[in-house]
Amino acid sequence: MAHLTPIPAEEPRPRQVISQRDARTRLAHLLARTGPADIVTVIADGDRPLAALVPVPAAQSAAEAAAAARRAEKSAAGWSARLEKLRAQLLARHAAETDELVRALADAWSELDRRSPPGRDPAVDNLRAAHRPLLRDDRHQAA
Structure with missing residues (x-):
């Protein structure tokens, strides 16, 4: 294990930190105390933690927690891909609907241009100017 995994527990377990040298000389005693006393013993090299002696249920819980984290990550990736x-x-549908509306507006203006050429009716000319940015048809850009 490349790093120390936090031990999931409702209440923190009693913990002690010992040196490598003490761990070598007291290993049998530490193993005998670890399970029944539910104590976590961290073996360190100076200030740097190297390993931990933990009760079996805690180690299994850590493994289960790691497996659950992997499952959650995989599930999140799946949801992310679906989203x-x-x-x-939705973007494609929006673009298609926008194109359809722009075409319908252009058709309506084609009919208005036929019935009321530019310059004939000031109200229609004002609408034509307001709609000019929405129309992609170059005929309306020149008007």
């Missing part, structure tokens, strides 16, 4: 796919679909 990104939905986002792309």
